[in-house]
Amino acid sequence: QSALTQPPSASGSPGQSVTISCTGTSSDVGGYNYVSWYQQHPGKAPKLMIYDVTKRPSGVPDRFSGSKSGNTASLTVSGLQADDEADYYCGSYAGSNNMFFGGGTKLTVL
């Protein structure tokens, strides 16, 4: 098994929406509803934004939403703001108490 596949970059203008994909296999993303998303600003620890595919932790704006279709999960950020510019990582349970992260996507707010 290897890391989940994410596009290296994504971008959008303030106020727009952007979607980041995370592709795995039927053994991880497609096999369980345990996909999570993390936001990481430079030099900082990752922050949990989405868990269990669609759920938002307390304090995370509803501009962030998650979904899944087959072996691909997605994170959508709507109403882009300057502070949304960061690296985003997906994670997925992969059975047998294993988990994997994606390679990360750098989101640029134009």
Next chain:
Amino acid sequence: QVQLQESGPGLVKPSETLSLSCAVSGYSISSDFYWGWIRQPPGKGLEWVGSIYHSGSSYYSPSLKSRVTISLDTSKNHFSLRLTSVTAADTAVYYCARGLSGSFFDYWGQGALVTVSS
């Protein structure tokens, strides 16, 4: 508020053992949850290293399993990581974090950079 703080040597020689500790405050690690380690090589993505359940059962990344040990010290409310036979490829920022259902992490430490070099 749950807080985690990593500590340990910032420099380890090749072939030696990397040891890090994670002090947890605001929650008893023996009560519930998973407690995990995630690393990030400079300029690269996140890699799950392993996790330990509050009961003491541990789970490791298949790629690191032969070299990793994670343990709990409930008397000090901290948990530890040992990685043996390190090489330059193990140079990374190591994060400790609290895990739920073994599939995601909600609280993270600030991270500790460990460099493997002679």
